[in-house]
Amino acid sequence: MRIIDVIDHTNVMDDEFTYREPQRGSGDWRFGSQVIVGESQVAVFVRGGEALDALQTGRHTLSVANIPILAGLIGLATSGRTPFTADLYFINLKDMPQIGWGTNPPIPLETPGKGMGAVLLSTHGTMNISISDPMRFLKKFGVGKPITRVGDMKNALQTKLLGELTVLLMGSGVQSVPEANGFLSDVEGATLSALSQQFEDEFGIKITSLDANPFQAKQASADELMNYVSLENYERIKRLQIAETAAGNEGVGGALAGAGVGFGVGQNIGGALNPEAAQAQAMQQ
Template identity: 35%
Template sequence: MLNVTYGGFPMDALDVIEWQDVTGTEIVHRWPPHGAGNIRLGSQLTVRESQAAVFFRDGQALDTFHAGRHTLETLNLPLVQKLINIPFGGETPFQAEVYFVNLRTMTDLKWGTRSPILFRDKELAMVQLRAYGMFTCRVAEPQLFVNKVVGTEGRYDLDSVEAWMRSFIVSRFNDTLGEVLETILDLGRVYDEIGIACRERCREDFDKFGIELLDLLVEAITPPEEVQKMINE
């Protein structure tokens, strides 16, 4: 929800900017949804707990605000001021977008292989494996996240984050499996090691995008039925 008042200024110049996620699923909400918004100095920006507001202009994330009520002025918009040279004390609206970023912890997210992956087994040659698990994360650096991941999207929801991260996790899982495991017959012995190694690899990846990976679990790695029988024996 965006709350807008006008205070005698042009109808498209905002005096109050705020957003509340009423769906519980939005991670990023862009104001306005399309194009640039007109914002004047003196406007009030309300950022709720577990939110950040990132000002965006000309393809780059600029000044970031955290929880609280902020009066927009040149002193707290140094990057916007540097880019577009807002007149000090001016009342002429300037153009920018505001990305509200949800900083809450995202739990119970799922990852898994959509189709079997081929594993080169030193005992059994090529084996098809499936794997799945859970992960938990949060946006730790909203400015970096908006720059690297969101771009010009009008909104970015939980499903989008889950799908985007899932592709990274599966890729890193494949790499980790080849390094840690020589034969699927030893799977039970190195299960935890695979999970830890995959988690650390993924953390390095996600850090580059402003996302903190809090936990990653490998819940199951399943070979074909005939191979599973060999492992059980």
């Protein structure tokens, strides 16, 4: 049995999110072992598949003081030297730039009274992301894996982005391709904020920037739209539309065409997409 006395992780790849030490098997540690956490890193101990204590940037000598949850779980005394087994994950907090994304499948949009009544919108672009909640991210993507890189989770990022963008676009009230492009131009405003919040809540990731090319449109029948929207997202869209109506934003389509997402959209997105939280807040007032 090899006890790990000093450990760090300096050879971080550009597209690396998490890295486990040791890469194979489990590590044997003792009180007095040292963990060196670099800049823009967090190190998290995992035992039995459960993420426990986190260490911030700096040199840490393991003790009950800095790994209290793990120490309590394994029942070690403050001065104990008994080795214990655990995995240590180094989490990279640096920005991951220029991650490509695209609308595959396309985003459906109803266009009442125009053409066939609906269009399918396609676009592509890039986004920059970074880990905002290391524990949430590790539990979602990293635990049990020697390493997690951008390519390992690109499908999850793409699916999440496309779903949230569809919900926000269809719930915003836009009814034409120019209005949809006006919505898309607000990717540095309310749209980006709403997208990033959904990513943080589910993945522990924030979107720091998002670039998109103008939508390209293909005519479609209104019935075709339901082939591109899940029931869950359809219900969220309806809640968002109801929230907009209740706020009295009757001219939201025109406002979107000129200035991206209107002020009312930004105020109502949170409650419409998270009705349980909105209800709890209302009960406190």
